[in-house]
Amino acid sequence: xxxxxxxxxxxxxxxxxxxxxxxxxxxxxxxxxxxxxxxxxxxxxxxxxxxxxxxxxxxxxxxxxxxxxxxxxxxxxxxxxxxxxxxxxxxxxxxxxxxxxxxxxxxxxxxxxxxxxxxxxxxxxxxxxxxxxxxxxxxxxxxxxxxxxxxxxxxxxxxxxxxxxxxxxxxxxxxxxxxxxxxxxxxxxxxxxxxxxxxxx
Numbered sequence: 001x002x003x004x005x006x007x008x009x010x011x012x013x014x015x016x017x018x019x020x021x022x023x024x025x026x027x028x029x030x031x032x033x034x035x036x037x038x039x040x041x042x043x044x045x046x047x048x049x050x051x052x053x054x055x056x057x058x059x060x061x062x063x064x065x066x067x068x069x070x071x072x073x074x075x076x077x078x079x080x081x082x083x084x085x086x087x088x089x090x091x092x093x094x095x096x097x098x099x100x101x102x103x104x105x106x107x108x109x110x111x112x113x114x115x116x117x118x119x120x121x122x123x124x125x126x127x128x129x130x131x132x133x134x135x136x137x138x139x140x141x142x143x144x145x146x147x148x149x150x151x152x153x154x155x156x157x158x159x160x161x162x163x164x165x166x167x168x169x170x171x172x173x174x175x176x177x178x179x180x181x182x183x184x185x186x187x188x189x190x191x192x193x194x195x196x197x198x199x200x201x
Contacts, residue, residue, distance in 0.1 A: 001162075001163070003053070003057060003183070003184060003187045003188075004057075004194065006050070006053055006162055006163060006166075007053050007054045007057045009162045010050060010051070010053055010054055010159065010162060011054055013103075013155065013158050013159060013162075014054075014103070014106065017103075017106055017107070017150055017155055018106065020148075020149075020150045021106065021110045021150060024110060024139070024149055024150065025110075027142075028135045028136075028138050028139050028142075029132075029135045029138075030110070030124075030128065030132055030135040030136065030139065031132075032109060032128070033127055033128070033131055035086070035092050035093075035094070036091065036092065036127055037083065037085060037086070037091070037092055037093030037094055037095075038091040038092075038125065038126075038127055039108055039109070039125050040079065040080055040083040040085075040093060040095070040105075041079055041083075041085065041091070041093070042079075043078040043079060044078075044172070045080060045104065045172070045173045046104070046170040046171060046172060046173065046176075047102045047103070047104050047170065047171070047173045047176040047177075048102075048103075048159065048166060048167050048168065048169055048170055048171075048176055049166045049169060049171075049176045049177075049179035049180040049183060050159055050160075050162060050163050050166040050167040050180070051102035051103040051104065051159065051167075051176065051180075052100070052102050052176055052177050052180035053166070053180050053183065053184070054100050055082070055097055055100035055102075055177070055180065056177070056180035056181045056183065056184040057184055058097075058100055059181065059184075060184045060185070060188065060193070061193075061194070065181055065184060065185060066185075068081075068181065069178065069181045069182075069185070072174060072177060072178045072181070073178075075174060078172065078174065080095075080173045080174065080177075081173075081174050081177055082095060082096050082097045082100075082101070082177070083095055083096070084096045102173070102176070103155060103156070103159055104173075107123075107150065107152050107155060108123070108124075108125070109123075109124045109125050109128055110124070110149075110150060111123055111149065111150040111151065111152040111155070112143060112149045112150070112151055112152065113151070113152045113153060114151060114153050120143050120149075120151075122136065122139050122140055122143060122149065123152065124136060166179075166180075166183065
């Protein structure tokens with residue numbers, strides 16, 4: 001499967017997830033707190049390279065991939081490289097590449113996990129548990145009644161099915177960004193880049 005085909009497949013999964021999250025938000029009223037980036041400050045966030053293949057491909061198409069790759073090589077901060085924290089704050093900030101954020105970034109706060117016994121538990125952050133307790137209670141009630149929410153397990157399975165190697169490897173998020181860039185740069189090292197009329201994945 002070509003890089004472009006993989007990027008398109010990942011983007012299709014993201015679009016499906018975004019639609020499902022939008023539906024959940026509409027029915028529950030649950031929304032991230034404006035300006036809150038607390039979850040992005042976690043130093044141990046893990047992701048797979050495949051989640052960031054669309055971002056790496058975008059960097060390649062816009063001739064920024066080598067520049068961003070070099071910045072990653074010299075980065076000594078373990079927080080996500082595409083997160084822009086608010087100066088002086090450890091709980092505020094935003095994603096500089098929101099359109100290209102990874103699967104974990106999309107799922108966290110708006111998905112549930114299923115344990116080995118089939119029990120479904122909604123996963124969200126402490127700020128939302130505090131500020132949106134009623135909305136989360138409504139979601140949990142809906143789950144108990146058989147309602148649908150995005151399932152983390154299912155979306156990771158879909159990602160892995162595109163490329164079992166790149167989609168299964170979980171690693172620190174900046175390492176995942178780096179490996180996604182390496183995959184794209186290696187792929188086009190001896191291939192012509194996409195024609196100008198096919199610059200979008």
